[in-house]
Amino acid sequence: xxxxxxxxxxxxxxxxxxxxxxxxxxxxxxxxxxxxxxxxxxxxxxxxxxxxxxxxxxxxxxxxxxxxxxxxxxxxxxxxxxxxxxxxxxxxxxxxxxxxxxxxxxxxxxxxxxxxxxxxxxxxxxxxxxxxxxxxxxxxxxxxxxxxxxxxxxxxxxxxxxxxxxxxxxxxxxxxxxxxxxxxxxxxxxxxxxxxxxxxxxxxxxxxxxxxxxxxxxxxxxxxxxxxxxxxxxxxxxxxxxxxxxxxxxxxxxxxxxxxxxxxxxxxxxxxxxxxxxxxxxxxxxxxxxxxxxxxxxxxxxxxxxxxxxxxxxxxxxxxxxxxxxxxxxxxxxxxxxxxxxxxxxxxxxxxxxxxxxxxxxxxxxxxxxxxxxxxxxxxxxxxxxxxxxxxxxxxxxxxxxxxxxxxxx
Amino acid sequence: xxxxxxxxxxxxxxxxxxxxxxxxxxxxxxxxxxxxxxxxxxxxxxxxxxxxxxxxxxxxxxxxxxxxxxxxxxxxxxxxxxxxxxxxxxxxxxxxxxxxxxxxxxxxxxxxxxxxxxxxxxxxxxxxxxxxxxxxxxxxxxxxxxxxxxxxxxxxxxxxxxxxxxxxxxxxxxxxxxxxxxxxxxxxxxxxxxxxxxxxxxxxxxxxxxxxxxxxxxxxxxxxxxxxxxxxxxxxxxxxxxxxxxxxxxxxxxxxxxxxxxxxxxxxxxxxxxxxxxxxxxxxxxxxxxxxxxxxxxxxxxxxxxxxxxxxxxxxxxxxxxxxxxxxxxxxxxxxxxxxxxxxxxxxxxxxxxxxxxxxxxxxxxxxxxxxxxxxxxxxxxxxxxxxxxxxxxxxxxxxxxxxxxxxxx
Numbered sequence: 001x002x003x004x005x006x007x008x009x010x011x012x013x014x015x016x017x018x019x020x021x022x023x024x025x026x027x028x029x030x031x032x033x034x035x036x037x038x039x040x041x042x043x044x045x046x047x048x049x050x051x052x053x054x055x056x057x058x059x060x061x062x063x064x065x066x067x068x069x070x071x072x073x074x075x076x077x078x079x080x081x082x083x084x085x086x087x088x089x090x091x092x093x094x095x096x097x098x099x100x101x102x103x104x105x106x107x108x109x110x111x112x113x114x115x116x117x118x119x120x121x122x123x124x125x126x127x128x129x130x131x132x133x134x135x136x137x138x139x140x141x142x143x144x145x146x147x148x149x150x151x152x153x154x155x156x157x158x159x160x161x162x163x164x165x166x167x168x169x170x171x172x173x174x175x176x177x178x179x180x181x182x183x184x185x186x187x188x189x190x191x192x193x194x195x196x197x198x199x200x201x202x203x204x205x206x207x208x209x210x211x212x213x214x215x216x217x218x219x220x221x222x223x224x225x226x227x228x229x230x231x232x233x234x235x236x237x238x239x240x241x242x243x244x245x246x247x248x249x250x251x252x253x254x255x256x257x258x259x260x261x262x263x264x265x266x267x268x269x270x271x272x273x274x275x276x277x278x279x280x281x282x283x284x285x286x287x288x289x290x291x292x293x294x295x296x297x298x299x300x301x302x303x304x305x306x307x308x309x310x311x312x313x314x315x316x317x318x319x320x321x322x323x324x325x326x327x328x329x330x331x332x333x334x335x336x337x338x339x340x341x342x343x344x345x346x347x348x349x350x351x352x353x354x355x356x357x358x359x360x361x362x363x364x365x366x367x368x369x370x371x372x373x374x375x376x377x378x379x380x381x382x383x384x385x386x387x388x389x390x391x392x393x394x395x396x397x398x399x400x401x402x403x404x405x406x407x408x409x410x
Numbered sequence: 411x412x413x414x415x416x417x418x419x420x421x422x423x424x425x426x427x428x429x430x431x432x433x434x435x436x437x438x439x440x441x442x443x444x445x446x447x448x449x450x451x452x453x454x455x456x457x458x459x460x461x462x463x464x465x466x467x468x469x470x471x472x473x474x475x476x477x478x479x480x481x482x483x484x485x486x487x488x489x490x491x492x493x494x495x496x497x498x499x500x501x502x503x504x505x506x507x508x509x510x511x512x513x514x515x516x517x518x519x520x521x522x523x524x525x526x527x528x529x530x531x532x533x534x535x536x537x538x539x540x541x542x543x544x545x546x547x548x549x550x551x552x553x554x555x556x557x558x559x560x561x562x563x564x565x566x567x568x569x570x571x572x573x574x575x576x577x578x579x580x581x582x583x584x585x586x587x588x589x590x591x592x593x594x595x596x597x598x599x600x601x602x603x604x605x606x607x608x609x610x611x612x613x614x615x616x617x618x619x620x621x622x623x624x625x626x627x628x629x630x631x632x633x634x635x636x637x638x639x640x641x642x643x644x645x646x647x648x649x650x651x652x653x654x655x656x657x658x659x660x661x662x663x664x665x666x667x668x669x670x671x672x673x674x675x676x677x678x679x680x681x682x683x684x685x686x687x688x689x690x691x692x693x694x695x696x697x698x699x700x701x702x703x704x705x706x707x708x709x710x711x712x713x714x715x716x717x718x719x720x721x722x723x724x725x726x727x728x729x730x731x732x733x734x735x736x737x738x739x740x741x742x743x744x745x746x747x748x749x750x751x752x753x754x755x756x757x758x759x760x761x762x763x764x765x766x767x768x769x770x771x772x773x774x775x776x777x778x779x780x781x782x783x784x785x786x787x788x789x790x791x792x793x794x795x796x797x798x799x800x801x802x803x804x805x806x807x808x809x810x811x812x813x814x815x816x817x818x819x820x
Contacts, residue, residue, distance in 0.1 A: 026469045035473045042469040047461075050692065054460045058638055058696075059436045059452040063445045063769060066819035071639055073818070098687025100661030101511060108550070124673060129662035129687065132675045136660050140518070140550050222688070228468055229481055229691035250546050251510030252539035259820045261774055263534060265542045277508025277539065278632070281639035282460065283690030286468075359473060364671055408483070409476035410669045 005316065009379035018301045024293040025376040032358045032385045037200055037338045037371030040226030043293040046286050053285050071281050074288060081291040085299055087208035088236050091270035095234050096279060099199055100129045102218040102235040105274055107137040107164055108248040110193045110216055113241060114163035119144040121157045126168040130197055134166055151178035158190040165192050170200035170336035173363050175328040177336055181212045188213065199223060203294055204337035204374055206303035215241060221287045224337065224373055228286030235274045242270055251276035294375055305374035306337035309382055313339050316386040323393055327367055338371040348403035352396040358388045362410045415726060419789035422718065428711045434703040435786040442768045442795045447610055447748045447781030450636030453703040456696055463695050481691050484698055491701040495709055497618035498646050501680035505644050506689060509609055510539045512628040512645040515684055517547040517574055518658040520603045520626050523651060524573035529554040531567045536578040540607055544576055561588035568600040575602050580610035580746035583773050585738040587746055591622045598623065609633060613704055614747035614784055616713035625651060631697045634783055638696030645684045652680055661686035704785055715784035716747035719792055723749050726796040733803055737777055748781040758813035762806040768798045772820045
């Protein structure tokens with residue numbers, strides 16, 4: 001397998017129009033890192049940027065750095081860099097808080113744009129935090145949370161009683177992509193607002209909020225955006241909704257003029273009214289470097305590369321690793337930047353792969369999940385990963401106790 | 411003035427039992443930094459800690475660092491270091507999100523502990539974000555927001571219809587301290603929960619939540635806790651309330667076992683149920699160093715030093731700068747770690763002082779505000795600041811246009 005596949009992979013890498021991005025990331029030489037869908041790799045530039053922020057801006061500039069080092073306007077610059085990856089305009093995007101907090105804001109703000117409606121629709125297969133937050137927002141609003149098993153069941157749940165449809169664009173386990181344009185249209189046909197969680201999409205897929213006609217969106221900064229651990233998240237609101245948009249978390253950074261210390265509240269223009277408290281600047285600067293490191297690639301290029309990488313992985317696993325089952329869609333157009341493999345010993349399998357330098361992650365109960373961040377994963381990495389998977393399946397005893405040691409974060 | 415006062419100040423510094431803390435902070439030699447109540451100074455240790463986090467933990471450890479570098483348990487360690495500064499126990503404290511978001515969580519969770527009551531009481535003079543959030547929470551809960559002009563008017567506003575009293579412990583403009591124990595007792599006499607915003611208190615004053623009998627509290631990580639710009643905030647809930655405490659923002663990091671990816675929600679034990687999404691790790695590590703840098707000093711020692719510093723400042727301003735009015739309480743026991751000076755040209759005054767190396771800040775319309783962080787400000791710094799204030803009042807034309815240039819962050 002190795003020689004043949006590797007030369008084909010090398011040819012694919014040589015023809016990759018976004019291969020230039022990889023040099024922007026610091027990756028350990030001895031690792032095939034297939035977990036960029038959990039924590040993106042570090043941009044090379046982040047080391048210098050954070051060092052300067054800590055030493056000079058915080059240490060020497062101190063409070064003056066809010067103006068002099070541009071901390072105050074950093075969220076706007078990140079939003080400007082992020083907007084093209086979302087198919088949105090810069091003033092429709094705000095960088096703030098966590099995905100969970102932003103989802104809460106938009107569920108409430110969205111429901112307020114549809115007064116008199118009594119339900120929120122969400123999907124049981126979605127990332128659990130989204131369900132927890134949807135349930136909590138519905139309770140506070142006095143709305144029903146109507147859940148469906150998966151995106152296919154959404155249209156039947158949409159009617160004139162529904163205020164907001166909140167869905168993950170990519171299934172976090174299987175990587176299956178929901179039909180965002182189609183479901184948004186179905187929502188609109190019932191007068192429902194469509195809110196997309198793009199955490200597993202932006203930076204890896206051809207997100208196109210304008211093209212989809214989406215109303216609202218949230219997403220994560222630390223996966224394919226490579227913003228660093230726990231990087232701030234983002235929220236998006238289509239411009240047509242700005243005038244009526246009322247956040248339930250109107251912290252001072254969502255005010256039109258925070259430093260007026262006005263006891264009365266006037267929302268900032270555009271999506272910035274979805275900010276809340278003071279942003280965590282050090283983490284914000286990590287995100288700035290992460291978003292900057294994707295500049296020069298279009299969402300279409302990123303998506304095409306992700307499809308190419310996952311297609312090669314699926315093909316090689318099919319051919320060489322028949323003990324594992326592909327648990328992701330086989331149609332590359334319906335698959336995000338990740339592939340899940342089903343195996344009864346999935347947890348030890350992930351540990352054994354890590355011991356040999358292939359980092360994926362485990363999702364309960366029986367999935368080994370591999371992310372193929374198109375910005376820095378090469379086709380040759382896919383070949384290497386499958387070679388090592390084959391070696392693990394051949395040579396490692398997955399019942400060994402050290403592979404079963406449960407870690408807090410999996 | 412200079413010689414006499416300086417030797418007295420040097421004697422006070424020599425006798426300062428927490429003088430050893432200053433060496434833990436990186437401060438520019440040419441600056442008298444009196445804005446630690448806006449952004450605390452950088453702990454020396456933060457430079458190395460952040461560099462390792464960016465280069466080794468994020469760059470090389472990648473996703474494994476959640477376990478191997480202890481990112482996942484860092485909030486618990488910070489809470490353990492912070493608890494003694496709050497007069498609380500570690501399991502009553504959680505580090506997460508911003509002060510605004512935490513205030514929202516606790517207003518809602520607190521109101522749910524007092525079902526059937528119809529009002530929240532807050533103070534018009536409090537930090538505006540607190541009012542915005544209180545108004546927003548009250549609206550979502552269908553409660554009345556009852557505001558009073560200041561802490562003195564609180565008791566008359568408390569009755570059996572009030573669920574939660576939310577107050578800033580220190581007035582952000584004047585530095586006046588509210589009577590936390592007395593107002594908490596007054597709240598309890600009416601069956602009301604007391605929620606304290608300690609943003610301008612913790613790390614500078616003798617906060618004692620257990621002693622006050624307080625129910626709930628929030629506060630800021632980037633002021634006297636020196637956690638870095640926009641550092642995560644904290645929330646506190648007295649243990650007796652844990653069992654019934656229901657956050658309106660149940661993100662996955664508030665779940666008892668986030669990585670079980672359980673569609674059903676089970677809250678984490680203790681105050682950790684007040685967490686929400688993935689924490690911003692880089693900013694969190696800044697806070698870890700900030701809280702660590704205060705270890706070895708008690709709240710009483712920090713408060714005594716703050717009283718000493720502000721008393722010296724008030725005394726010297728009274729004696730040498732009679733053009734400005736002391737706008738903070740003259741009784742040191744009623745004054746936080748800051749002093750506000752009233753002057754019709756307060757904005758240019760702050761700019762002119764900054765040009766001469768004394769950093770304070772401006773609070774509209776006519777206050778120049780100076781914070782005396784007890785961890786690193788010395789008595790000799792107070793003398794230097796007043797000398798320079800005298801020089802500005804004598805020598806600088808405050809009508810010069812460069813002093814009027816309005817900055818985004820003031």
